[in-house]
Amino acid sequence: MFYYLDGTVAELLPYLAVIDCGGVGYACKTTNNTLSALKKGQRGRVYTYLNVGEDLFDLYGFATQNELNSFKQLIGVSGVGPKAALAILSIGTPETLAMAIVTGDEKSLTAAPGVGKKLAQRIILELKDKMSKDVSSGLDFSGGRGVPAPAMFASKATEAAQALAVLGYSSQEVSAALKGVDVEKLPLEEIIRQSLKKMVR
Template sequence: MFYYLDGTVAELLPYLAVIDCGGVGYACKTTNNTLSGLKKGQRGRVYTYLNVGEDVFDLYGFATQNELNSFKLLLGVSGVGPKAALAILSSATPEALAMAIVTEDAKTLTMAPGIGKKIAQRIILELKDKMAKESATTGLDFSGGAAVNVPAFTNKATEAAQALAVLGYTSQEVQMALKGVDVENLPLEEIIRQSLKKMVK
């Protein structure tokens, strides 16, 4: 229904941003990361997700499409609702989330308020399983290829590719995003960050 909202930031509250678009104030539940990039009285844009259900009509807004994609990905995990997803993305960027899933780092996820070890492990298990299914159905190949401008697909490049796959990108998108990124010398999270930036241009 809504793709994004672009207007004046009318109000900033904990986990909430109000965007004034043509005299209508849209209250968007959001993350600390998105809030940190908005300034009251200035123009702001958020990519939105509308959650509609019985007695529920909530609008969520995110600074980037990557954060929105991560939010929707988390909602697909059994037992993870919007509140938990916001908490996770308030303490971890999409890049950090993807890296935590690939490296099975439950500790990063449990840093979010209300996220215990069991739910963190479930998130890792279900999203890694989703990644494996994506690999099987799309033929995602991490062994190398001409589209990737590196001598061979190193361990870091493989982990970065897996992290991008976790976030829902296709094999072709992953290979194009990694092309030209210094996978040999950059830290894993920076490889993921640079690749994500290329995909949203």
Template sequence: MFYYLDGTVAEVLPYLAVIDCGGVGYACKTTNNTLAHLKKGQRGKLYTYLNVGEDVFDLYGFATQSELNTFKLLIGVSGVGPKAALAILSTGTPDALAMAIITGDEKTLTAAPGIGKKIAQRIILELKDKLAKESAATGLDFSGSSGAVSTAAFTNKATEAAQALAVLGYTSAEVAQALKGVDVENLPLEEIIRQSLKKMVK
């Protein structure tokens, strides 16, 4: 229903931002990371997600599409609701979360309030499984004929980086282009992901 809101930031409250669009104030539940991008009285743009259910009509807003995509992935995990997803995304960036999922780092997830070890394990298990299925379906290993990245150059680290970027909602073609020119042989995994993300947001 809503793709994004672009207007004046009317209020910045804990886990909530109000965006004034043409005299109408839209209250968006959000993360600490998004709130850090907003200043009251200045222009703000949030990519939105509308959660509608029985007795529920909540609007969520995020400063980047990566954060929105990660939020959608998290609430798709059984037992993880919007409140838990916001808590997770408030303690780390989407790329840090993607790294945690790929590397099985439970501590990054349990650092969020209300996220226990069992939920963290479920998030890692379900999202890793989803990535594996998407990789098989879309050729995310880039061993096909796209030519963007040679098979020889596509190492295990690069595959893990590609999977982490896929967590953020990027397509296999976008990931292949982002990894092109990045030193996947010698850089640490986190730096590969960081450099790839920089290329995609330009």
């Protein structure tokens, strides 16, 4: 229904940003990261997600599409509601979430209020499994050289691709972003960082 809201930031409250668009204040539930990116009284834009249910009509807003995509991925996991998803995305960035899933880092997820060990394990298991299926086909690890990368480097590229897929990028977008990135020499985090720079929307 709403793709984004662009207007004056009227209020910033814990987990809530109010965006004034043409005299109408839209209350968007959000994360600490988005709140820190907005300034009261100044123009701001948030990418939105509308959660509609029998007794629900909640609007969520995020400063970046990466954060919105990560939110959607999280609430797609059984047992993860919007509140838990916001908590997870408030203690780190979408990139750190992606790294946690790819590396199986439960501790970084359980640092979020209300997220226990079992839920963290489920998030990692479900998203990692989903991402490995999504990105295992159609990826080109030749780096634009036309020569397939050795298996050990392709594996590192696959991990990077899985992390990027957590942020909502398609296998075609991931393949294009990985081309030209030195997967042989760079650490995983740097591969992800450089790829993201090429895909900034």
